[in-house]
Amino acid sequence: SLSDRLGGVFDRLRGRGALNEADVRAAMREVRIALLEADVALPVVREFIDTVTEQAVGAQVLKSVTPGQQVVKIVNDALVAMLGAEASELQLDVAPPAIVMMVGLQGSGKTTTTAKIARRLVDKDRKKVLMASLDVNRPAAQEQLATLGTQIGVATLPIVAGQQPVDIARRALNAAKLQGYDVLLLDTAGRLHVDQALMDEMRAVADVTQPQEILLVVDSLTGQDAVNVAKSFSEQVPLTGVVLTRMDGDARGGAALSMRAVTGQPIKFAGVGEKLDAIEPFHPGRVAGRILGMGDVVGLVERAAETIQQDEAEKLAAKMAKGQFDMDDLRSQLNQMRRMGGLGALAGMIPGMKKAQAAMAAGAVDDKVLLRMDAMISSMTPKERARPELMNAKRKIRVAKGSGTTVQDVNRLMKMHQEMATTMKKIRKMGGLKGLAAMFG
Ligand code: GDP
Numbered sequence: 164s165l166s167d168r169l170g171g172v173f174d175r176l177r178g179r180g181a182l183n184e185a186d187v188r189a190a191m192r193e194v195r196i197a198l199l200e201a202d203v204a205l206p207v208v209r210e211f212i213d214t215v216t217e218q219a220v221g222a223q224v225l226k227s228v229t230p231g232q233q234v235v236k237i238v239n240d241a242l243v244a245m246l247g248a249e250a251s252e253l254q255l256d257v258a259p260p261a262i263v264m265m266v267g268l269q270g271s272g273k274t275t276t277t278a279k280i281a282r283r284l285v286d287k288d289r290k291k292v293l294m295a296s297l298d299v300n301r302p303a304a305q306e307q308l309a310t311l312g313t314q315i316g317v318a319t320l321p322i323v324a325g326q327q328p329v330d331i332a333r334r335a336l337n338a339a340k341l342q343g344y345d346v347l348l349l350d351t352a353g354r355l356h357v358d359q360a361l362m363d364e365m366r367a368v369a370d371v372t373q374p375q376e377i378l379l380v381v382d383s384l385t386g387q388d389a390v391n392v393a394k395s396f397s398e399q400v401p402l403t404g405v406v407l408t409r410m411d412g413d414a415r416g417g418a419a420l421s422m423r424a425v426t427g428q429p430i431k432f433a434g435v436g437e438k439l440d441a442i443e444p445f446h447p448g449r450v451a452g453r454i455l456g457m458g459d460v461v462g463l464v465e466r467a468a469e470t471i472q473q474d475e476a477e478k479l480a481a482k483m484a485k486g487q488f489d490m491d492d493l494r495s496q497l498n499q500m501r502r503m504g505g506l507g508a509l510a511g512m513i514p515g516m517k518k519a520q521a522a523m524a525a526g527a528v529d530d531k532v533l534l535r536m537d538a539m540i541s542s543m544t545p546k547e548r549a550r551p552e553l554m555n556a557k558r559k560i561r562v563a564k565g566s567g568t569t570v571q572d573v574n575r576l577m578k579m580h581q582e583m584a585t586t587m588k589k590i591r592k593m594g595g596l597k598g599l600a601a602m603f604g
């Protein structure tokens with residue numbers, strides 16, 4: 164995975180002051196491979212790497228993170244920016260009926276997505292919605308939409324045998340106007356490959372209905388081909404957005420980056436399953452993490468920076484510089500862990516959690532354990548907290564009683580303190596407390 168490969172590069176980067184060109188280029192080679200593995204189209208990869216290299220070379224490394232983390236963040240932020248910084252909803256603020264037209268290859272998920280969006284508009288936005296299928300190529304395509312409409316309780320245009328797409332579109336538009344619908348969703352036919360007949364038909368329908376939204380529906384598993392599909396469609400009709408389907412599958416999300424780059428239009432929804440509620444607004448951050456294949460490391464770094472209060476950090480840093488790490492420091496560390504969502508949340512964000520667990524001393528450390536440790540430390544006297552070596556058998560029994568734990572628990576706590584003290588020394592070497600995440604990497 165990318166995290167493993169970047170690990171190698173970042174190990175070398177770690178501890179150096181600034182991002183020089185050679186380091187950045189080495190890191191970018193790994194990022195490039197990751198992007199290609201995530202099925203981002205080659206021209207898009209090139210452009211992306213150029214942009215990011217330019218941004219990264221010479222960038223000041225923040226004191227609080229390692230150069231490796233800094234590069235990850237730059238790459239991540241560039242991905243998010245390129246994917247479209249914020250979620251973009253449908254723009255249907257017109258005199259009704261607003262028209263939404265779905266286009267794309269056969270099997271990309273147009274019909275399913277039409278029903279999903281209809282359901283969303285009805286449930287979430289309380290709109291009155293009409294759906295119409297213009298697919299006269301595939302047998303029973305119009306019936307498929309009608310069946311979905313029945314399932315979700317959304318009206319579909321009555322089927323008239325033998326009618327051509329443009330005529331169906333006109334009839335749908337009239338029905339929507341006459342019957343006071345807020346939104347008309349047009350599901351169109353697709354081909355297995357882009358061809359001119361499909362494009363002509365699509366353009367004719369767009370001319371007649373003048374849609375507010377023309378959404379290109381793309382299977383996220385399409386990979387490298389997605390670029391050609393997007394190019395062809397965007398040359399023929401004014402696309403306003405993209406829907407990526409099958410994001411529930413094992414696609415790495417590279418199509419998203421390609422789509423955005425080629426069409427210049429936002430990705431508005433992600434399809435995440437066959438069920439008719441399996442659609443969600445597109446989350447650039449999530450997809451960026453998926454493309455990088457490394458969990459939400461950036462989120463972790465940001466949360467760490469937010470959570471760890473500056474004064475606390477400075478106090479601890481000063482102590483660490485003197486080689487001290489007492490029970491109060493341990494407690495403050497445990498509390499920070501809890502504030503960050505406990506190790507349960509950490510485990511989801513950090514690649515290579517096993518290493519972390521090893522570093523975090525004997526046994527599984529969960530939220531309950533953190534709380535129990537806090538209770539034990541509270542049962543110690545200030546003197547004991549400052550000088551843990553005072554903890555003899557008698558004192559341990561007293562602390563166990565006072566905190567409702569056992570002497571074994573207290574022993575485990577003391578062992579953890581010792582290991583944490585060692586870890587703290589390592590963290591100090593790696594650039595301070597906020598570099599905490601680095602030791603998990
Ligand atoms: P169309 O030919 O473009 O209209 O595609 P359909 O809407 O008929 O979908 C083709 C197949 O893909 C159907 O079996 C759908 O259930 C499935 N499908 C559509 N969207 C998704 C999705 O987001 N996730 C998954 N897993 N399947 C999907």
Ligand code: MG
Pocket residue numbers: 273274275298304350351
């Ligand atoms: Mg269809």
